[in-house]
Amino acid sequence: MAIIYKYSFAKKIIETNTIVGNNYNDVKELPQEIIYENNEIRINLNPKDVVYGLGQSTRGMNKRGGIYSNFCSDVVMHLEESPSLYGAHNFLLIHRDNPIALFFDTPSKVTFDVGFTDSNLIRITMEEWNGACFFIKGENSLDIIKEFRILIGESYLPPLYGFGYQQSRWGYKNEEDIKNVVDKYEENDIPLDAVYLDIDYMERFKDFTINSEAFPNLKDFIANLKQKGIHLIPIIDAGVKIESGYDVYEEGIKNNYFCQDENGNPFIASVWPGLVHFPDFLNSNASKWFGSHYKKLISLGLDGFWNDMNEPAIFYTPKRLEIAIKAVKETKDTLDLNVYDYWALLGNFEKLANNILDYKDMYHVVENKKLNHYDVHNLYGYNMVKGTSEYFKENYKERMFLISRSSCIGMHRYSGIWTGDNRSWWSHLELNIKMMPNLNMVGFLYSGADTGGFGSDATRELVCRWLEFSLFTPLFRNHSSIGTRNQELYNFSNPKEFSNLIKLRYALMPYLYSEYLKALKNNTLLFTPLALKYQNDECCLEIEDELIVGDSIMIAPVYKPNTTKRYVYLPEDMLLVRFRGYNDYDTKKMSKGHHFISVKLFEVLVFILPGKMLLLTEPKNSTSKLNMLDLIAIANVNPTAKYEYFLDDGKYINSEIKKYEIVANEEKTIIKL
Ligand code: GLC
Secondary structure, rough: EEEEEEEEEEOOOOOOOOOOOOOEEEEOOOOOOEEOOEEEEEEEEOOOEEEEEOOOOOOOOOOOOOEEEEEEOOOOOOOOOOOOEEEOOOEEEEOOOOOOEEEOOOOOOEEEEEOOOOOOEEEEEEEOOOEEEEEEOOHHHHHHHHHHHHHOOOOOOOOOHOOOOEOOOOOOHHHHHHHHHHHHHHHHOOOOEEEEEEEOOOOOOOOOOOOOOOOHHHHHHHHHHHHHOOOEEEEEEEEEEEOOOHHHHHHHHOOOOOOOOOOEEEOOOOEOOOEEEOOOOOHHHHHHHHHHOHHHHOOOOOOOOEEEEEOOOOOEHHHHHHHHHHHHHHHOOOOOOHHHHHHHHHHHHHOOOOOOHHHHEEEEEOOOOOEEHHHHHHHHHHHHHHHHHHHHHOOOOEOOOOOOOOOOOOOOOOOOOEOOOOOHHHHHHHHHHHHHHHHHHHHOOOOEEEEOOOOOOOOOHHHHHHHHHHOOOOOEEEEEOOOOOOOOHHHOOHHHHHHHHHHHHHHHHHHHHHHHHHHHHHHHEEEEHHHOOOOOOHHHOOOOOOEOOOOOEOOOOOOOOOEEEEEEEOOOOOEEEEEOOOOEEEEEEEEOOOEEEOOOOOOOOEOOOOOOOOEOOOOOOOHHHOOOOOOEEOOOOOEEEEEEEOOOOOOOOOOOOEEEEEEEEOOOOEEEO
């Protein structure tokens, strides 16, 4: 049992709508262990305390030793030291004997120094404290997480097709490119449920338009793909192109739906289409209006979207570009610059993108109150998604697929996220693995990274290892940037091996989907750190590269190059299933303790916990064709194994979840429900 307390700061800027539960008690003071003085919140750490949380953030699962600024940011080249990523998730859990968690409910930037300046001290700062600090106490960290998840409300549930394999690339230009991808996947017998449309499907990057030269028969094209069980997912960006005659622009101007500058004129910035205005998503009328534009695309048969650049990302503002150009003009006759002047000159250009000063020049009007964007920045992407999702729910019975790049806590009720522009780096695969439990804690169950890496060139080996991990993440998307090596699986040698991997994901769908529904309904984690499951086992405290996935299994992904063996710690006796394909595997009973296990490329190791089982079905090339009731159980019988199987129709918003009790007495059992 865990108890939540809410301490409100004197200042409140706006209603954030991050929480929905009333499972908390208002208090006038913070507890003794949370010191609030000199505008700083401090908490002492014991050397062995593990600090989880902060959802999407860099570094390890344990956040100790880092400094993080939660301010939704477009960080295309994120490194270990990057303070901010795309999401702002102000939740920290100190895992120790008397665990405690904190959640800062605020739209503004919060900085968490988690043992960076002083290794046994957490220091949390905000320019001016506003909103509320929720603190949660309990005997067990998992109870705390559960209570927090009840507070913030049930996570987003995508349609079943969202769990299939998805192919994306910024660079598909027209119908032919997409058709080629689909054909090649088919030829190579690799399952596929979705292909993404990146910015080039639009007419000059204008939201809710179609480039009709590139897609002359989009409606028929969509219908034909759907017959194969493949969905197209177009991108929608936050910025609306300034262009007279363009309906979205005209309507936005007419109704004052755009963010303003200090003089009350629409704020101007530049993103993909050139100069744009940003819809004022914090104004509920504007966000509803923007949401209603999806109708145009839905009427073509589309049923999934990705909302992008919604931090909002800014390439430059005319105001700041002018300053930079002026500086160049002034220096043009002085080519002999000292280094500081040279850096200053360059800096004018380097600091054009996502400049804080631009965010400070931008305003929202909420209930007739003018709010500076900088103060409420973290709510922007959230409210874009909320408007989109509310429009869907009011108008359609089917679940729409929706992911967003920017996020904050609360948004998890409306959509999933992808983890932004990563790179084809081994370190970003490792980051992906370590981030998943922290994302789950803050409600983002439907999430995953750009598998294979978005930027940089990927090798076959990296793509293989990344798929081996991502085949357990709900969002399973291969996405890459224009200008990088082609990353579609058929581009690598021996695509048959990739086909086996993706088929394994489809075979595992009964288990993965059931566990997703359970995590959503029971407010539990889909990815659990070993330290939280085996709280009395000291060995588990520092393990960050093995994860419990759902209720039955543990995984130990490979995330290093040139590796065919890895060290695995088993906190209890388990059954190792070494998959080379869904029906090509062997099993081995393994005892609790330390192991060095061989894991060749294209092998997936799954460790089944005692008395638990994995459910598989015959894979098909689309989730729409899977038979989720005709199953094979692979069980670690001890002496029997039990499983509660959750299943719904995978389609409708209000579909009922059926629960089946499955019992197995042997390692392999055929189950027909
Ligand atoms: C952003 C997105 C990326 C997309 C690109 C072009 O960088 O994060 O996924 O491909 O924009 O739209």
